[in-house]
Every structure is written in C-alpha cells, then in structure tokens.
Amino acid sequence: MIVIMLSEACAPVDRRRIIDTVQFAGTGLRVHTPALLSLSGDHKKIAALLADEPCVLDVAKLPAAYPRSARLKGRPRTTPVPLGNADVGEDFTVIAGPCSVENRSQLLTIAGAVKAAGAHALRAGAFKPRTSPYSFHGLGVPGLRLLAEARELTGLPVVTEVVDVRDIEVVAEHVDMIQIGARNMQNYTLLREAGRTRVPVLMKRGLSASVDETLLASEYLLDGGNEQVVLCERGIRTFESSYRFTLDLGAVAVLKERTHLPVIVDPSHAAGASGRVVPLALAAAAVGADGIIVESHHDPAAALCDGAQALPVGDLPDLMSRLVHACTAAGRSLRFETGDQVRGGGLLDRVHS
Numbered sequence: 001m002i003v004i005m006l007s008e009a010c011a012p013v014d015r016r017r018i019i020d021t022v023q024f025a026g027t028g029l030r031v032h033t034p035a036l037l038s039l040s041g042d043h044k045k046i047a048a049l050l051a052d053e054p055c056v057l058d059v060a061k062l063p064a065a066y067p068r069s070a071r072l073k074g075r076p077r078t079t080p081v082p083l084g085n086a087d088v089g090e091d092f093t094v095i096a097g098p099c100s101v102e103n104r105s106q107l108l109t110i111a112g113a114v115k116a117a118g119a120h121a122l123r124a125g126a127f128k129p130r131t132s133p134y135s136f137h138g139l140g141v142p143g144l145r146l147l148a149e150a151r152e153l154t155g156l157p158v159v160t161e162v163v164d165v166r167d168i169e170v171v172a173e174h175v176d177m178i179q180i181g182a183r184n185m186q187n188y189t190l191l192r193e194a195g196r197t198r199v200p201v202l203m204k205r206g207l208s209a210s211v212d213e214t215l216l217a218s219e220y221l222l223d224g225g226n227e228q229v230v231l232c233e234r235g236i237r238t239f240e241s242s243y244r245f246t247l248d249l250g251a252v253a254v255l256k257e258r259t260h261l262p263v264i265v266d267p268s269h270a271a272g273a274s275g276r277v278v279p280l281a282l283a284a285a286a287v288g289a290d291g292i293i294v295e296s297h298h299d300p301a302a303a304l305c306d307g308a309q310a311l312p313v314g315d316l317p318d319l320m321s322r323l324v325h326a327c328t329a330a331g332r333s334l335r336f337e338t339g340d341q342v343r344g345g346g347l348l349d350r351v352h353s
C-alpha cells in the first residue's frame with residue numbers, strides 16, 4: 001500500500017494533476033481526505049512520478065494497508081481524542097468504573113468515587129457481551145439513562161459498550177465514547193456503523209487479533225469518517241493459564257510506533273484478579289500507553305459481572321498517585337480531574353437524598 005500525503009494548502013488544480021498522474025501508475029486509488037490518497041503499486045515508480053510536485057509531502061510505503069491509522073511523516077505523532085475535559089493522547093487518561101451498570105445507587109456511588117479520585121471518565125456496560133447466554137447481559141437502555149444521569153451529576157464523560165448494530169444510535173445519543181469490545185473487533189458491520197457516528201470510539205483489540213488486524217479493524221471506523229478513535233490493549237489468548245489473558249504490552253510499544261491513534265490499556269480483563277490490576281496499570285503507563293480503562297466497584301464481592309477483577313473504589317486514589325510516578329518515568333503528565341461537585345462525598349448525599 002502506497003500512501004501519498006499532500007499539503008493542506010494544495011490547490012484543487014494541483015491535486016487533480018497529481019491524481020491524474022498516479023491514476024494509471026497503480027491500482028485501487030482512493031482519496032481518503034483532500035490531503036490523503038492511497039493506492040497499490042510500485043513505490044519507487046510512483047515516488048519518481050511525483051518527485052517534482054511541490055505539494056506532495058510524502059510518498060510512503062506502508063508495511064500494511066492501514067493508510068488512515070498509520071503514523072506518517074507530516075502528521076502529528078498522536079491524534080488526541082476529546083473525552084470530557086480530557087484529551088486522550090495528550091495527558092494520561094484514566095477511565096474507571098464497574099464492568100456493568102447494575103442499578104442507580106451502585107452506579108452513582110461508584111461514579112462519585114471515580115470523580116473524587118480525580119479520574120477522567122466513567123465506564124460501565126449497559127449492554128454486556130457474555131460467554132454464557134444465561135449470564136447477566138446488562139440493563140440495556142435504562143442502563144444508558146443511568147449513565148447519562150451519572151454524567152449529569154458528576155460532570156464525568158461516560159464510556160459504554162455497544163454489542164448490536166441496532167443499538168448504535170441509542171448508545172451514541174447517551175454516551176461520550178462508544179466501546180467496541182474485544183469480541184466484536186472483527187464485527188465489520190458494527191465497525192462500519194460506529195464509523196458513521198461522530199461519537200469517539202474506543203476499540204479493543206480482539207482476543208486473538210494481531211497488531212495488523214487491529215489496525216485494519218480501526219480503518220473501518222476511520223473510513224466511515226469517524227476520526228475519533230482510541231485503541232485498547234486488553235490482553236490476548238496465549239498458552240498461559242495462570243491469569244485471565246496475557247497483557248501484551250509489547251504490542252502497545254509497537255502500536256505507538258505504527259499508529260497516530262491513542263492507545264490505552266485495560267489491565268482488568270487481563271489480570272482477572274484485583275490484586276494484579278495496579279501492577280499492570282503501572283506497567284501500562286511506564287510502557288507509554290496514553291491511559292487506562294480500569295474496572296472498579298464499591299462492593300466487588302456483590303458485582304454482577306467481573307467482580308474478581310474489580311479494584312475496590314477505595315483503592316482508586318492510591319492507584320492515581322502511583323500512576324503519577326509511572327507517567328513521570330515515561331515522560332508524560334497526569335492531570336487530576338477536579339470538581340467541587342463530588343469531592344468530599346457530595347454526590348453520595350445527593351444520591352441518597
């Protein structure tokens with residue numbers, strides 16, 4: 001795959017000439033944006049044809065076919081994705097909350113603790129993909145309404161998963177970031193539909209997806225015109241059975257080399273047990289991830305889903321302060337989300353009033 005980057009200031013007449021020049025030098029020419037073209041063909045030949053074109057910034061040969069997610073010369077190293085007051089990809093971002101929305105008081109209690117700890121966003125699933133059809137599958141739309149209420153009360157942006165293409169619209173209406181779960185990373189219809197929305201998407205790496213497959217999956221979102229995409233490493237299946245999944249932090253380093261999309265880490269689903277979550281979260285920050293999404297619950301033993309790996313909410317402040325050190329080691333900053341609304345337990349009083 002050859003990618004041609006043009007300067008934003010390229011005049012339409014010059015762009016037309018460039019397109020005409022390369023049209024027959026390769027196959028499958030696509031104009032992704034006015035400044036980004038791609039095609040298959042002989043890199044040297046195409047680069048030579050464009051050598052004297054002043055508005056061509058780069059003619060790059062990609063190792064794989066992901067022109068829109070690839071990190072290219074002339075593009076920023078990371079494209080930040082806004083999430084409430086945070087820009088994922090700038091400062092280190094912490095998204096925390098329960099695996100699933102269980103009821104109003106559970107969600108608002110945890111939301112208050114997430115906000116008080118200085119984390120940046122609340123996570124919780126209203127639609128849950130479960131291995132067994134007999135497990136709790138989430139509250140559905142009433143769960144989305146509770147998430148919207150939690151956002152209203154705390155000011156925290158909310159992140160939730162969509163599992164069915166028929167729910168994309170209603171999910172997009174209620175939340176600030178749509179999560180595509182690991183099991184759906186290769187559900188291309190779902191990706192295409194999420195790509196048509198303009199709500200930021202958090203796309204998790206599939207349980208057995210390679211780095212290339214992950215980047216190609218992100219192209220479905222980007223190709224639909226949704227440019228606000230964050231990737232998430234959450235552990236892959238390997239021969240090792242001592243924990244739930246193998247957290248592939250090497251893949252985070254590789255993704256940071258190859259893509260301009262922010263990359264965060266989910267330490268919870270890899271850990272499978274709460275005692276392992278903090279070390280994996282610190283390792284994620286140290287390896288250069290742009291943030292974490294961590295499961296946390298006020299009463300893990302009573303959680304309806306993934307309780308064993310849920311960090312007690314009382315441990316969140318300590319996680320946040322330890323992350324500051326890991327972030328410093330990695331050369332980046334962690335800014336605590338602040339707000340008077342819930343500091344000192346104000347939200348909990350409002351919940352119970």
Ligand code: PEP
Pocket residue numbers: 099125129180181182183204234266269
């Ligand atoms: C989740 O975030 O609760 C979840 C189901 O994650 P994953 O898709 O990574 O298993």
Ligand code: MN
Pocket residue numbers: 099269295305306
């Ligand atoms: Mn979970």
